[in-house]
Amino acid sequence: MLNYGLSQAQWDPFAELRQLQSQMNRMFEGGGRSQRAGDGNWPPVNMWLGDDSVVVTAEMPGVGKDDIDLTVRENTLIISGKRNPSTDDDDAAWHRRERPSGEFSRSIRLPLRVDPDKVEARAKNGVLEIEMGRPDAERPRKIKVKAS
């Protein structure tokens, strides 16, 4: 961002404009941080491809290991579960409520078929990592060319 050498103390109307713009962008793009858990887009995921396996990482803060259900079938991964609200207390007065809660289920299409026996899932600091391997029979094989 250009600053034109102005000190921070000086009022820059364009800085405020840019800030407003970035706030609007953030509001619309959502960055995967949507407000509802049950709309099929939660949790936000990243996908990583290896030689014979695929990794899906999902940002799901506040969801305990026991509240996560994973289903793998052919080339589909389903992450489902329940996210508890910050408080169940009806007497609590809410000042701000932005974190999605409730039941969620998200179906993710994988770029390859995976073997349900080759699935490993780890949760750390609110990020779930699911590593899935391709069935042995479907691994690409090298075919040797024989001399005739």
Next chain:
Amino acid sequence: MANEVQKTGGEVARNEETRDMGPTFRPATDIFEKDDVVTLTIDMPGVVPDSVDVSVENRSLTVRGTIEAPVPEGYRRIYAEYAPGTFERAFSLPDTIDADKIDATHRDGVLTLTLKKSEAAKPKQIKVKAA
């Protein structure tokens, strides 16, 4: 109660300084009050508990945490909905909050701050003495 600080040009300047740390995200936050306690629940997935920074300055409460998102070894990214960067958000503390009694815990990527109302702000019963 614990309103968000309205920022002016400062945010732009800070983004410039922290460009190497990636983009800055505003973490989703719940704030609720019960009895004499105000609780802030802040989503910070991928942030290591030790790296969470909670500071109070001039009645402004700032939380900051760097997202640690290591690339799985031997993999390349083919699809992304979230990115590494920094979570940061500031809240202004009302006078009724005791800034010295803020408790912070971090679990499963969620930062929970417990704020207590100061003794002076609690409702008091005043006894009427007989003249």
